[in-house]
Structures are given as structure tokens and as C-alpha cells.
Amino acid sequence: MKKIIRSPLLPDRHPIQDFFICDVNDAIPKDDMGSMEHPIFSLSTKPDNNIRDYNHNGVNLTVMPSSLGLATIHDKDILIYCISQLVAKMNSGAELQKTLHLKAYDLLVSTNRNTDGRGYEQLKNALDRLSGTRIRTNIKTGAEEITEGFGLIDSWRIVRQTSGGRMTELRVNLSDWVFNAVTAREVLTLHRDYFRLRKPLERRMYELARKHCGKQDEWSISLELLMKKCGTTSDSYEFRRLVRSICEEDSKHMHFPDYAISFNGKNIKFENRNTIKTLLPAEVHSFPLLDPETYHDARTVAPNYDIYFLEREWQSFWVESGKPELKNPDAAFIGFCRNRHNKKPNP
Numbered sequence: 001m002k003k004i005i006r007s008p009l010l011p012d013r014h015p016i017q018d019f020f021i022c023d024v025n026d027a028i029p030k031d032d033m034g035s036m037e038h039p040i041f042s043l044s045t046k047p048d049n050n051i052r053d054y055n056h057n058g059v060n061l062t063v064m065p066s067s068l069g070l071a072t073i074h075d076k077d078i079l080i081y082c083i084s085q086l087v088a089k090m091n092s093g094a095e096l097q098k099t100l101h102l103k104a105y106d107l108l109v110s111t112n113r114n115t116d117g118r119g120y121e122q123l124k125n126a127l128d129r130l131s132g133t134r135i136r137t138n139i140k141t142g143a144e145e146i147t148e149g150f151g152l153i154d155s156w157r158i159v160r161q162t163s164g165g166r167m168t169e170l171r172v173n174l175s176d177w178v179f180n181a182v183t184a185r186e187v188l189t190l191h192r193d194y195f196r197l198r199k200p201l202e203r204r205m206y207e208l209a210r211k212h213c214g215k216q217d218e219w220s221i222s223l224e225l226l227m228k229k230c231g232t233t234s235d236s237y238e239f240r241r242l243v244r245s246i247c248e249e250d251s252k253h254m255h256f257p258d259y260a261i262s263f264n265g266k267n268i269k270f271e272n273r274n275t276i277k278t279l280l281p282a283e284v285h286s287f288p289l290l291d292p293e294t295y296h297d298a299r300t301v302a303p304n305y306d307i308y309f310l311e312r313e314w315q316s317f318w319v320e321s322g323k324p325e326l327k328n329p330d331a332a333f334i335g336f337c338r339n340r341h342n343k344k345p346n347p
Contacts, residue, residue: 007253007255008197008198008199008202008249008250008253008255009193009196009197009198009253009255010112010195010196010197010198011196012112012196013109013112013113013114013115014109014112014115028084028087028088028189029080029081029084029110029189029190029191029192029194029195030080030083030084030087030187030188030189030190031080031083031187031188031190031207031210032079032083032141032178032181032182032186032187033181033186033187033188033211034139034141034177034181034186035076035079035207036188036207036208036210036211037139037208037211037229038054038056038059038061038137038139038229039052039054039061039063039204039228039229039230039231040061040063040071040135040152040231041070041071041072041073041075041076041204041231042069042070042071042072042073042231043072043073043200043201043204043230043231043232043233044069044070044072044200044233045072045200047068047069048065048069048070048072048233049065049067049069049070050065050070050233051063051064051065052064052070052231054228054231056228056229058138059137059138059139060137060138061135061136061137061139062135062136062137063133063134063135064133064134064135064136064149065132065133066128066129066132066133066134067132068125068128068129068132069129070129070133071126071129071130071132071133071152072126072129072200073200073203073204074126074200074203075126075129075130076203077111077113077126077195078107078111078123078126078127078130078153078172079130079152079153079178080111080190081102081107081110081111082100082102082153082172082174082178083178083181083182083187084110085100085102086100086174086179086182087182087185087187090182090183090185093327096179096182096183098154098173098174098175098176098179099171099172099173099174100171100172100173100174101159101169101170101171102169102170102171102172103168103169104120104123104167104168104169104170105168107123108120108123110195111195112195112196113195117166120166120167123167124167127153127156127170127172130151130152130153130156131151131152131153131154131155131156132151133151133152134149134150134151135149135150135151135152135177136149136150140342140343141177141178141180141181141184141186142180142181142183142184142186142339144176144180150175150176150177151175152175152177152178153172153173153174153175153178154173154174154175155172155173156170156171156172156173157170157171158170159171184339185317185336186339188210188211188214189276190206190210190257191206191257191258191275193255193257194206194257197256197257199242199246201230201232201242201243201246202246202256204229204230205226205230205243205246205256205261205268206256206257206258206259208221208226208229208230209258209259209261209270210258213259213270213272214276215272215276215316216272217271217272218269218270218271218272219269219270220267220268220269220270221267221268222266222267222268223236223239223240223243223263223265223266223267223268224236226243226268227239243263243268244263246261247261247262247263247268250262257275258272258273258275258276259271259272259273260273290311290329290330290333291330294330294333294334295307297330297334298310298311298333298334298337301334301337301338301341302337302338302340302341302346303341303346304345304346305337305340305341305346307337310336310337310340311333313336313340314332314333314336314337317336
């Protein structure tokens with residue numbers, strides 16, 4: 001009997017995405033940079049009731065579970081969906097609020113989840129873990145450092161449900177920490193196949209690659225540092241085995257989004273597949289010209305930076321964000337430079 005080889009990717013459960021609301025198609029998957037950089041979400045498929053303490057390069061992070069356990073990397077799908085909706089609204093010029101009114105079905109379809117009864121029950125459990133997990137950290141979002149305990153979402157509520165008890169509409173209140181990250185545009189676009197990655201570790205590795213490699217040709221990280229940044233509970237032997245297995249699968253199936261991955265026993269290398277949208281010359285040419293005085297103001301708020309390099313970064317960021325309408329490009333560029341300097345002063 002011929003052996004059936006299973007794809008490393010989950011099936012595309014909704015190839016024809018039939019939505020109940022019209023603007024969801026504009027919501028390109030977006031993730032916040034803070035949680036992409038640091039291990040906030042559990043990779044365990046079983047309830048994880050461990051308190052997580054993480055310290056790296058001046059960043060201190062404590063993640064505390066509720067009685068249901070830590071929020072998982074799969075629970076994060078909901079947060080990504082909420083962030084994506086906010087960015088789409090921001091790009092359209094709509095007023096932003098921390099409270100989002102969502103169609104449960106649209107959320108499940110967009111994140112490649114099942115839309116049967118089990119899918120809705122899993123959604124409820126995920127919302128409970130997201131609101132129950134508490135975080136204490138000095139990570140800044142929107143140049144604001146929040147050191148008190150807070151949740152990833154403040155609360156959630158079923159607004160409407162069917163006679164059988166299945167939710168149809170829900171309301172999600174995001175935390176200040178997440179909302180600040182979105183309004184400061186501290187977000188990155190994800191490949192839609194992120195939601196098809198089966199293994200929690202694959203998702204975490206993709207997040208790190210998207211954050212650190214970005215559009216560079218390649219990026220490498222040691223196994224030891226990757227283990228720390230993943231926040232795994234596996235021992236070093238098991239973690240090595242899992243990473244090697246993922247890299248071997250990618251060499252056979254080329255399933256890993258945006259990057260080809262390889263492992264030499266010490267370091268994991270991510271090589272860009274050149275699938276991430278880059279700024280085209282025509283788009284640079286069509287970008288609004290800045291007032292000469294703006295460059296002076298930008299140097300004031302971001303001293304010791306190459307302002308023209310920051311301008312190219314800002315233009316790429318504008319395109320990646322979906323090319324939102326800029327009513328005041330000069331103010332937007334100065335704000336971008338100020339945020340960059342606040343996050344990382346250039347000596």
C-alpha cells in the first residue's frame with residue numbers, strides 16, 4: 001500500500017472566503033512587534049500553568065497564567081485578527097477604539113479555523129486564556145512603558161448568539177499595551193500561510209524570522225538563543241530534535257512562509273524567499289514629496305540618524321501597511337523618526 005505523505009501545512013479550510021462583513025478582505029494579517037520579539041505565548045498543546053520569567057538585553061518580562069493556563073500561540077490568532085482589523089480601519093481613516101465588534105464566523109474563516117461547533121468552543125476558550133493571562137514587562141509600545149500587570153485583552157463578551165448557544169457576534173476590549181502598539185504602527189505583515197502552520201514552534205520561528213530577518217537576504221540565530229526566545233519548556237535535546245525536524249520538512253516541502261530554513265547543529269539560518277512585498281521604484285517616485293524643513297525637524301527628533309535612510313524605511317513601511325492615505329506626510333515622517341529614536345537612540 002502506498003504511503004500517504006501529509007503536508008506540513010494545515011489544509012486551506014476556506015479557499016473561498018465568504019464573509020459576513022464587507023471590509024474584512026482589506027484586513028491583511030498584522031502582528032505586533034513586541035510579542036513577535038519576546039516569548040509571551042505558550043507553545044504547549046496542553047494547559048501551561050508555569051509562570052514565565054524572561055530577561056534579555058534589558059527587557060524584563062513576566063507572564064502569569066490563569067487557572068486555565070497561559071495563552072497559547074494558537075490563541076494569538078485572535079489577537080492578530082483584532083490587530084489586522086484595527087490597522088485596516090486606521091488605513092481607511094476611521095476613528096480607532098480599543099473595543100472591537102466582530103463577527104465570530106469571519107474571525108474563524110480569516111484565521112483558517114474550523115467553523116463547526118468545536119471551532120466556536122475553542123474560540124471561547126482562547127478568549128478566556130487571552131483575558132486571563134497577565135503580563136508585567138518594561139517593553140514599550142508607542143513609546144509608552146507599562147510596568148503594571150495587564151492582560152492581552154481586557155475583556156470579551158458574546159453580543160449575539162444562536163438559539164443553540166453558538167456565538168455570532170462578540171465584543172473584544174483590547175489592552176492599552178496592544179492598542180498603543182497598533183496606533184504607533186509597531187506592526188508587521190504576516191504571510192497568510194502563517195495560519196496554516198501546524199506546529200506551535202513553526203509559528204514562533206516564523207515570527208522571529210519575520211521580525212529579525214525581514215527583507216534581508218538571510219538571518220541566523222544560535223540554537224541556544226532561539227530556545228530562549230521561544231520560551232519552550234522542552235529540554236535542549238528535545239528542542240534540537242524539533243528544530244531539526246522542521247528544517248528537514250522545509251527542505252522537502254518548502255512550506256515555511258517567506259523563508260527557507262536550515263540547521264547546521266549550532267545555528268538556524270533563515271534565507272529570504274523574496275515573497276515579501278518590497279518598495280517598487282514607481283511607488284517611491286509617486287510618494288508625496290516632503291518639505292525641506294521636514295528633514296531639519298526630523299534630524300532634531302532623531303539626532304545622529306541618517307535621515308534619508310529613515311525616509312526609505314518609512315516609505316517601505318508605508319507600502320507594507322497598505323499605502324494608507326496620508327493627510328500630512330511631513331508630520332507622519334517626523335513621528336516615525338521620533339518613535340525610532342525613542343525606541344533606540346543612536347549614539
